[in-house]
């Protein structure tokens with residue numbers, strides 16, 4: 043995690059780096075810092091807290107002029123979040139300064155060696171060890187910065203995206219990447235460095251994404267040079283034209299990114315199926331699947347690997363794939379899969395789901411599956427992300443940037459793509475009849491309009507939120523396709539309101555959680571008309587007779603649950619397999635409103651970060 047930003051050129055670096063850090067705060071917000079070079083002096087200011095805290099403090103500490111700057115927003119790994127552990131970090135001489143996203147795993151042994159040679163450390167970070175290792179190599183061998191960085195990186199184990207500046211060579215910044223993302227914006231006589239392209243969108247649309255084990259020296263008035271860290275070979279820079287727009291990364295009148303992203307779902311789902319869902323022609327067209335159809339058709343099983351909300355989307359996919367395409371599916375937490383010696387064969391197809399495309403556990407699980415010969419299909423939102431590049435083939439969700447830490451539109455667009463894939467395979471395999479297939483296509487096309495309708499319940503949902511905002515615990519229940527939605531509803535509430543919540547399959551309640559139910563326990567029950575409705579109504583009866591508070595997520599026009607529940611929130615009717623795309627909407631809004639009422643930091647909940655690029 044952590045966000046890094048850098049600038050070298052003719053403009054004032056400070057506003058670019060500061061604004062860039064604000065855009066990257068989704069990656070971590072435990073502390074922030076900026077180092078600036080004004081042509082003479084290298085100055086640094088850093089603080090525990092958010093970028094806004096740094097902004098308040100920096101003017102009292104250093105002059106903010108200078109046309110070279112690097113900045114960092116941190117998600118703490120080594121060392122608690124405090125001023126000293128914040129980045130950037132100086133080397134002992136004060137000549138070099140570094141920002142780092144990642145973890146140096148063998149930092150302790152390197153630190154010991156450096157201490158023996160007289161180096162001292164003020165922070166607890168692995169990063170301060172790395173900058174001093176670079177300094178040590180540079181001094182001992184009398185090397186230029188680029189070479190010293192390369193030699194030092196060949197001694198470290200771990201992950202990094204780094205930018206290093208030497209005040210004695212102020213016309214260049216050295217950057218390198220392994221396991222953490224690093225983009226270089228190429229302007230006219232200026233370069234931008236960042237964890238993603240958002241910090242430099244308004245300045246240039248030309249970007250180079252470094253690959254793992256690559257480093258670059260960005261030097262004023264010079265062409266950019268990219269090298270392989272291991273063997274020093276030169277790599278031709280591949281400059282991409284960015285498709286992102288500035289409007290996509292601002293709140294656009296909403297109070298929070300999360301609320302904006304919840305409301306973007308109708309358009310996001312349309313963007314996801316545009317050009318793929320061809321209702322009139324009775325077709326689904328997806329290049330990543332069309333080109334690899336045999337792999338999917340001959341697969342013994344599909345293994346889904348993902349984390350968090352993406353894992354929940356994978357669980358929905360299990361129900362959809364098995365129901366429609368009759369292919370066995372196993373859904374795995376990437377973090378467990380990667381370490382438990384799983385049985386994988388060349389006949390397995392792995393679908394890796396990740397909004398960011400940078401999640402470290404998912405990336406490692408992909409590498410493991412590939413090493414065992416499985417075909418790996420990636421489902422990412424961020425174009426050009428590590429997972430998109432690491433997989434054999436894939437599909438993008440095209441949801442647009444998701445900035446709120448709580449995933450919303452990523453979830454519904456992931457389910458949309460997975461539904462398209464399942465339908466396509468079902469059609470080819472003949473496990474779905476022609477009319478049924480066509481009916482699914484038509485219903486899927488109607489989903490954005492129905493999501494819009496579900497969003498109209500916002501005021502009512504706000505009222506329900508105000509009643510339950512002080513609950514200490516909540517239960518979320520669902521069955522079948524909506525069991526994963528119950529898990530997702532509970533995760534949303536936990537992560538942004540800090541209220542403890544559990545998701546359960548409704549029928550499992552009687553095997554334990556029912557003991558928790560009393561008059562203080564709100565139970566959110568997804569009870570759509572077509573999904574084991576009567577069984578869920580019986581579960582609701584069981585809750586009611588134990589005085590639990592029931593909030594039903596029901597199909598429009600529902601009568602039975604309405605009679606039993608304390609509150610109901612209606613969603614439009616659709617096919618049961620598509621219902622997660624609707625039932626998840628009120629749960630997102632409920633969590634959002636509760637978190638706002640509790641004064642939580644909705645877009646940046648405590649202890650979290652948007653991309654989890656560490657294990």
Ligand code: M6R
Nearest residue numbers: 350351352396397398401448449
């Ligand atoms: O970028 P990814 O989809 O790989 O991220 C996976 C999880 O870290 C993510 O879904 C996380 O659980 C969200 N904060 C949930 O809202």
